[in-house]
Amino acid sequence: xxxxxxxxxxxxxxxxxxxxxxxxxxxxxxxxxxxxxxxxxxxxxxxxxxxxxxxxxxxxxxxxxxxxxxxxxxxxxxxxxxxxxxxxxxxxxxxxxxxxxxxxxxxxxxxxxxxxxxxxxxxxxxxxxxxxxxxxxxxxxxxxxxxxxxxxxxxxxxxxxxxxxxxxxxxxxxxxxxxxxxxxxxxxxxxxxxxxxxxxxxxxxxxxxxxxxxxxxxxxxxxxxxxxxxxxxxxxxxxxxxxxxxxxxxxxxxxxxxxxxxxxxxxxxxxxxxxxxxxxxxxxxxxxxxxxxxxxxxxxxxxxxxxxxxxxxxxxxxxxxxxxxxxxxxxxxxxxxxxxxxxxxxxxxxxxxxxxxxxxxxxxxxxxxxxxxxxxxxxxxxxxxxxxxxxxxxxxxxxxxxxxxxxxxxxxxxxxxxxxxxxxxxxxxxxxxxxxxxxxxxxxxxxxxxxxxxxxxxxxxxxxxxxxxxxxxxxxxxxxxxxxxxxxxxxxxxxxxxxxxxxxxxxxxxxxxxxxxxxxxxx
Amino acid sequence: xxxxxxxxxxxxxxxxxxxxxxxxxxxxxxxxxxxxxxxxxxxxxxxxxxxxxxxxxxxxxxxxxxxxxxxxxxxxxxxxxxxxxxxxxxxxxxxxxxxxxxxxxxxxxxxxxxxxxxxxxxxxxxxxxxxxxxxxxxxxxxxxxxxxxxxxxxxxxxxxxxxxxxxxxxxxxxxxxxxxxxxxxxxxxxxxxxxxxxxxxxxxxxxxxxxxxxxxxxxxxxxxxxxxxxxxxxxxxxxxxxxxxxxxxxxxxxxxx
Numbered sequence: 001x002x003x004x005x006x007x008x009x010x011x012x013x014x015x016x017x018x019x020x021x022x023x024x025x026x027x028x029x030x031x032x033x034x035x036x037x038x039x040x041x042x043x044x045x046x047x048x049x050x051x052x053x054x055x056x057x058x059x060x061x062x063x064x065x066x067x068x069x070x071x072x073x074x075x076x077x078x079x080x081x082x083x084x085x086x087x088x089x090x091x092x093x094x095x096x097x098x099x100x101x102x103x104x105x106x107x108x109x110x111x112x113x114x115x116x117x118x119x120x121x122x123x124x125x126x127x128x129x130x131x132x133x134x135x136x137x138x139x140x141x142x143x144x145x146x147x148x149x150x151x152x153x154x155x156x157x158x159x160x161x162x163x164x165x166x167x168x169x170x171x172x173x174x175x176x177x178x179x180x181x182x183x184x185x186x187x188x189x190x191x192x193x194x195x196x197x198x199x200x201x202x203x204x205x206x207x208x209x210x211x212x213x214x215x216x217x218x219x220x221x222x223x224x225x226x227x228x229x230x231x232x233x234x235x236x237x238x239x240x241x242x243x244x245x246x247x248x249x250x251x252x253x254x255x256x257x258x259x260x261x262x263x264x265x266x267x268x269x270x271x272x273x274x275x276x277x278x279x280x281x282x283x284x285x286x287x288x289x290x291x292x293x294x295x296x297x298x299x300x301x302x303x304x305x306x307x308x309x310x311x312x313x314x315x316x317x318x319x320x321x322x323x324x325x326x327x328x329x330x331x332x333x334x335x336x337x338x339x340x341x342x343x344x345x346x347x348x349x350x351x352x353x354x355x356x357x358x359x360x361x362x363x364x365x366x367x368x369x370x371x372x373x374x375x376x377x378x379x380x381x382x383x384x385x386x387x388x389x390x391x392x393x394x395x396x397x398x399x400x401x402x403x404x405x406x407x408x409x410x411x412x413x414x415x416x417x418x419x420x421x422x423x424x425x426x427x428x429x430x431x432x433x434x435x436x437x438x439x440x441x442x443x444x445x446x447x448x449x450x451x452x453x454x455x456x457x458x459x460x461x462x463x464x465x466x467x468x469x470x471x472x473x474x475x476x477x478x479x480x481x482x483x484x485x486x487x488x489x490x491x492x493x494x495x496x497x498x499x500x501x502x503x504x505x506x507x508x509x510x511x512x513x514x515x516x517x518x519x520x521x522x523x
Numbered sequence: 524x525x526x527x528x529x530x531x532x533x534x535x536x537x538x539x540x541x542x543x544x545x546x547x548x549x550x551x552x553x554x555x556x557x558x559x560x561x562x563x564x565x566x567x568x569x570x571x572x573x574x575x576x577x578x579x580x581x582x583x584x585x586x587x588x589x590x591x592x593x594x595x596x597x598x599x600x601x602x603x604x605x606x607x608x609x610x611x612x613x614x615x616x617x618x619x620x621x622x623x624x625x626x627x628x629x630x631x632x633x634x635x636x637x638x639x640x641x642x643x644x645x646x647x648x649x650x651x652x653x654x655x656x657x658x659x660x661x662x663x664x665x666x667x668x669x670x671x672x673x674x675x676x677x678x679x680x681x682x683x684x685x686x687x688x689x690x691x692x693x694x695x696x697x698x699x700x701x702x703x704x705x706x707x708x709x710x711x712x713x714x715x716x717x718x719x720x721x722x723x724x725x726x727x728x729x730x731x732x733x734x735x736x737x738x739x740x741x742x743x744x745x746x747x748x749x750x751x752x753x754x755x756x757x758x759x760x761x762x763x764x765x766x767x768x769x770x771x772x773x774x775x776x777x778x779x780x
Contacts, residue, residue, distance in 0.1 A: 271623075271660050278626040280641040289633040293622065300621040300662065355616040359678070360582055363634040364606030364615070512585045522617070 001094075005102030006109055012387075031111050038115040045122040049129070053205060059126055060208035060224050064217035066116070067148040074152035086259040100249070103256065107149055117145050127223040136223040136234060143241045144219035150248040151216070157255045212237065215244055225453060248314075259367035270292060286365045290373025294349070295380060302343075303352065311341040322398055331398035332405050335389060336412045340460050341417025342382035346374050347456045348429030355518050361511045368504025371421045375500060378417060386413070404471045404481050406487030411467045414492025416460035416498025425503035425510075427452040430516050463495070532595055534686050534717035535580060536561045541588035542575050543740075549575040550741040552589070557719055557734070559594075562565040562712045563733035564749075565721040566758075568766055572741035574614060577690050580719075581611045593686055607635070612675040614691040614721075620664035624655050624674045627663055631678040642681065643689035649677040653703060668695035676704065687711060689720040693727055705731055729758040739766045 018026040048056050089099055107113060120141035128136035163205045205224075212221030218241045225234035277292035284291075298304050315334035322331035350357055360370055386409065429452060467488060474480050507514070535557040543551045550572040557563045567573050578584035580591045582602045591598040598605040619627060632642030645656070650656040653673045658666065663674060672695055679687060686694055687708075693701055708718050708731065722728050728735055729749065736746035744765045745752045752760050 180771060272626070272659070276623075278622065278625060279629050279643075282629045282633045282642065284633075285636055286634050289630050292625075293619065293630060294627075295619055353619070356619045358583055358613060358616045359619065360634065361580060362606065362611045363631060364582075364603045365634045366603070474639065512583060515583060519616070 001098050002102045002105045006106045007101070009106035009109070027111075029087075031131075034112060034115050036147075038119050041119045042122040045119070045126045048126045055355075056126060057208035057224050057227075058204035059123055060217060061125070061211040063120065063144060064214060065219040067144065067216040067220075067441070068153065069146045070116075071152040071155050074156040075407035086256045090260050094260075095255045096260060100253045104149070104153070106253070107153065108145075113145065113149055116148065117141070118374045120145055123223075127227065129227070133223045133227045136226040137162070138220040139238070140219050141254070143222075143238075143245065146245055147216070147219050147241065150245065150252060154248050154251045156257065157252070157259070218244065235296055265304040286369040287373045287376060288411065290370060290422035291376040291380065294374055294377035297352070297502075298381065301352070310337065311345070311385075314338075314341065319393070319396075319398070323396065331396070332391050332408075333470070335386060335393070335405065335409045336434070336464060338382065338386050338389060339412035340411055340416045340457060342378045342413060342457055343460060344420075344453070345420075346378050346417060347424045347452065349374050349424055350428035350514065350518065351521065353518075354522055358515055359519060361515060364502060367425070367507030368500055370507055371425065371500040371503040374498060375417050375421055382413070384495040404476070404484055407484040408464050408467045408471060410488040411484070411495075412464045412492075414461045414495035415463040418495035418497075419459040420456045421496070421499035422501040422506070423452045423456050425506040425514075428514055429453075439513045467491075488497065532559075533557055533592075534561075534594055535563075535688075535719055536574070537580060538590045538591040538592070540570075540576065540579050541587045542572075542579060542584065543587045546630040548741055550579070550586075551739065553605070553738070553743055554589075555736055555743055555746060557620055557717060559716055559717050560712060560715050561734045562708060562732045563719045564728035564735040564740060565719065566672070566723060566725065566728050566735060566762060567721075567738035568723060571738045572736055573723075574690055575741070576738065577688055577719070577721060578613070581609065581688055582606055583611075583613060607682075608684060610679035610682065610687060611671075612679040612687075612689045612692060614694070618663050618671060618675065621662055622672075623660050623662055623667070624650060624677075625659040627674060628677055628681055632681050635682045637682060645683075646677075649680060652707070653677055654700065656720060669700060670697055672696055673700060673704070676707075680707075685716055687716065687718045689718065691722060692720050693724065694723060724756040725762050737762060737765050 016028065045059065048059060086099060086103060110116075123141060124134055124137040128134040151473075198467075207227075208217075208221065208224050211217035212224065218237045221237050222234050222241075224238060225231070277288055277296055281288035281292040298308060314336045318330045318334035318337060322334070390399070390409075399405070467484075470484060474484065533556040535555075537553055537555040540550055540553045541548060553572070553576060565573050565576070575584065579589075580593075580598065581585045582598050582605065583600070590600075593605040593609050596605045619630065622630060626651065629642055631637070632646070633639070635750040647656070650659045653676070655670060655673055655677070658670065658716075663671065666674065672692060676689065676692060679689065692704060696704065711718055712733075719733070733745065733749055734778070735749050735752050737744045737752065745761075749758075752758075756764070
């Protein structure tokens with residue numbers, strides 16, 4: 001059974017790769033990168049053997065961080081058993097325990113777990129000062145790898161279960177996005193001028209002890225306890241790990257058992273009360289209902305929650321940075337970033353619609369109305385958001401010469417919406433399938449999506465530069481500031497009009513071809 | 524040549540339509556005329572090219588060669604005019620699942636630039652007749668397959684099109700709803716409109732359509748009034764004869780005895 005599932009996993013994977021060259025390329029690049037990292041880690045682990053325990057014990061904290069990060073990445077990557085979904089075995093007479101063993105073995109044969117195993121085995125060299133520490137390191141490696149892989153599987157699969165419901169997906173999207181903020185903010189905090197955190201200040205033993213008390217560090221702390229001559233602590237840690245592994249295994253089998261019996265995604269039964277925007281804006285014609293639908297999607301489609309949260313987080317980080325470091329331009333840059341995000345949501349709009357967009361083709365709705373509706377929805381949402389951000393920045397006293405910066409913001413918003421409106425009509429972009437995890441990405445179209453994303457990001461940024469220069473260079477008089485803002489508004493509007501017209505023409509000409517691309521992406 | 528206003532000429536005319544996907548021809552040199560006021564069935568085995576043909580006729584898939592005309596208007600030369608006079612319920616494409624049934628109808632009406640009051644009234648009637656009024660405020664994502672088929676049909680009907688093109692309209696439809704849809708289609712035809720539908724259920728086509736075309740491997744094998752195509756046999760027999768059925772049904776499965 002175990003061998004069968006391991007072989008199946010690789011056969012499924014090779015089938016995926018054969019149909020999708022971009023996936024193969026991405027995998028190879030990823031594998032080469034991971035191999036490089038692993039070789040670096042192995043080298044460091046060998047070198048650390050000769051260092052004093054104050055430095056050497058840093059290995060414990062490092063591996064604990066790897067275990068934690070492994071779980072976080074599994075959740076972010078939507079990797080709740082993507083190659084072999086346990087619910088696909090629902091029709092076969094297979095017991096959860098058997099299947100769990102097979103799936104775990106299959107997971108362990110993947111490239112990342114193999115490289116992790118190589119790195120952890122090298123830590124035996126780090127701890128090879130005595131036979132006892134070496135043996136402890138070997139046991140730690142085995143238990144640590146198992147903890148890492150099982151924890152990630154259980155958390156990702158468990159969250160995957162929660163993400164079956166619309167509300168669950170939205171809540172976990174918010175939680176994950178906020179969690180993603182923590183490392184960025186702590187980086188800004190420790191990296192601020194005068195923070196003065198030096199490598200020599202870190203007492204690795206204390207760090208290792210702290211990590212050793214956490215579930216992700218129990219396994220990795222075994223050799224440290226032995227090296228420090230504390231066999232009892234080592235026994236306690238080992239016992240804790242074994243209890244943790246037993247619990248994780250029990251949970252894993254339970255989760256797989258549940259996947260085997262509830263293979264269908266749950267039905268939310270969500271009713272919409274009252275007259276929504278679509279019914280109220282029907283009188284405005286195609287542009288009105290397209291904008292209304294797009295706005296309703298923000299509330300109803302959990303796939304968009306992740307984008308919404310990211311749109312808030314990015315400026316949030318920049319403002320945080322401005323407050324901590326007192327670098328005012330980063331706060332002003334937050335406004336420009338939010339403007340760029342407004343465009344990015346128009347960019348992938350067709351992919352979020354998927355083949356449902358066929359309705360626009362079948363009804364013969366002109367392309368420019370399609371584009372304008374989406375741009376209008378972005379404006380309805382982002383203009384108030386940017387106004388609020390502007391007010392927040394002003395109240396924090398971070399806006400000196402704020403009126404002049406308005407020109408930059410207007411140009412950025414117009415250029416970003418305009419370019420996204422056009423680029424989005426060239427390539428439909430990328431989106432998770434409806435009802436999928438907000439963080440799962442569709443494979444395929446990789447290079448194209450990256451290119452269009454870059455274009456939609458780079459164009460507004462490039463356009464803003466001359467305006468920014470003018471903001472700095474022109475003398476600070478009321479008349480010139482007013483002229484600058486008016487010019488910014490006109491330029492912004494021109495970008496939007498150009499993008500809507502050009503994008504609309506493109507949709508009118510190539511609509512069926514775009515639909516065919518969307519159809520292929522859904523297969 | 525007919526202009527859209529003239530009362531003569533076919534409702535749908537496919538002229539040497541071909542579609543290649545890579546080296547494979549899904550539809551090859553397919554020509555067909557659907558007379559006005561008929562309920563026309565397009566039948567064929569799985570993979571015959573029915574959906575590809577209908578997609579090309581409705582402006583959803585660009586033909587490799589050939590043309591399609593709706594009431595005299597070329598679908599690919601003047602798509603806006605052609606799409607204004609036909610209603611389409613495609614198969615195998617998603618719908619805007621985050622809208623409710625009522626919203627989807629309103630949305631479709633607005634895309635067709637209809638008066639919102641007319642849309643609201645027609646939507647209420649359509650939802651009632653198709654027995655979706657109880658679930659009109661439920662998101663389409665939570666509809667069953669049969670309900671999705673029905674709301675898709677309602678969207679195709681909202682602007683009272685002259686030509687209705689339906690891809691597998693009876694798939695996943697329960698017998699009660701099926702009867703409702705049959706009577707709607709008959710009513711349309713009785714009023715002088717034209718319906719083209721694809722199916723692979725011969726009994727259904729035989730009981731409902733007055734004209735039929737048998738398609739296999741991207742070509743038309745037979746077409747015309749139902750009785751002419753049937754040639755005195757049942758549609759099932761004639762279909763198997765035309766498509767070339769295999770006789771060895773169930774042989775060799777002795778372990779199932």
